Amino acid sequence: MDRCERILGGLFGVACGDALGGTLEFMSSEEIEREYGYLKDIVGGGCWNLMPGEVTDDTMMTIAVAEGILENPDNPVENIGKQFIKWYDSKPKDIGNIIRIALSEYKRSNDWMKASYYAHQATGGMSAGNGSLMRCLPVALYYNDADKILEITASQSMLTHYDQKAVDACKFYNMLAYRYLNDKLKIPTIEECIEKYPDYKQVFRLTIKNLKPSGYVIDTLVCALWCFINTSTFEDAVCEAANLGGDADTIAAITGGIAGVYYGYDAIPDRWKEKILVKEQLTSIAKRIIKNNCKV
Ligand SMILES: [Mg+2]
Numbered sequence: 490m491d492r493c494e495r496i497l498g499g500l501f502g503v504a505c506g507d508a509l510g511g512t513l514e515f516m517s518s519e520e521i522e523r524e525y526g527y528l529k530d531i532v533g534g535g536c537w538n539l540m541p542g543e544v545t546d547d548t549m550m551t552i553a554v555a556e557g558i559l560e561n562p563d564n565p566v567e568n569i570g571k572q573f574i575k576w577y578d579s580k581p582k583d584i585g586n587i588i589r590i591a592l593s594e595y596k597r598s599n600d601w602m603k604a605s606y607y608a609h610q611a612t613g614g615m616s617a618g619n620g621s622l623m624r625c626l627p628v629a630l631y632y633n634d635a636d637k638i639l640e641i642t643a644s645q646s647m648l649t650h651y652d653q654k655a656v657d658a659c660k661f662y663n664m665l666a667y668r669y670l671n672d673k674l675k676i677p678t679i680e681e682c683i684e685k686y687p688d689y690k691q692v693f694r695l696t697i698k699n700l701k702p703s704g705y706v707i708d709t710l711v712c713a714l715w716c717f718i719n720t721s722t723f724e725d726a727v728c729e730a731a732n733l734g735g736d737a738d739t740i741a742a743i744t745g746g747i748a749g750v751y752y753g754y755d756a757i758p759d760r761w762k763e764k765i766l767v768k769e770q771l772t773s774i775a776k777r778i779i780k781n782n783c784k785v
Pocket of ligand 1 (some may be wrong): 545546547583738739
């Protein structure tokens with residue numbers, strides 16, 4: 490599969506997971522079963538009253554990371570931060586707690602270190618949320634060098650999430666994406682990379698009943714990896730993730746990102762891709778990444 494298929498797959502994977510899961514956010518699996526059975530279509534609605542194909546903060550912040558990198562690939566972190574503020578100023582309806590606190594503090598202090606530390610303190614040290622993981626994929630899509638990917642992946646996390654657990658989750662996730670972009674095998678790649686991230690080894694022992702679809706970054710990434718590992722198509726992975734409920738849009742977006750890179754754009758159902766309202770923006774980002782990508 491060519492790289493372009495995988496880059497487009499990753500970006501549309503995030504958006505499709507986000508748009509599907511957005512309908513189910515904050516619902517329990519019992520409520521989902523009662524109301525939707527098993528949701529397999531992007532229908533909008535839910536607690537955000539979404540239009541069908543409307544995406545939320547997960548996709549919009551992924552776009553912000555990508556645009557920041559494309560503006561200044563050699564030193565993108567300040568530009569990524571500027572893109573976050575631009576998005577924040579657009580008054581999005583769905584903004585996670587840690588990110589809202591960090592971005593409003595940045596607007597006051599103009600200092601990213603202060604911003605993420607402030608959010609860490611203000612949440613009583615609970616800054617290991619999934620908000621930096623949900624947006625980090627473009628770093629792996631853009632750069633071809635593992636060390637550069639790890640460095641920028643960590644820095645983009647630290648803009649808003651002070652906790653090292655958030656950094657580690659982003660690094661683990663983007664190392665998987667980097668390897669899938671280079672045509673590596675599905676399960677052996679996870680087994681190899683997980684050695685550096687022992688918090689996640691439980692994923693191979695859990696059943697679906699043990700999964701906790703919360704916003705805590707370790708719970709979230711365990712859910713996403715579990716859904717990816719225990720299915721064999723893009724659609725099944727993302728449906729499993731969304732139908733867990735809880736932080737459904739973010740968990741499905743993260744699952745969709747990695748599954749999209751691994752299975753490729755063509756494996757994403759057309760009925761989903763067609764619905765995504767920001768599809769032109771995603772395609773434009775993919776084209777610009779591909780154009781620049783061989784230079785780095
Ligand atoms: Mg969201």
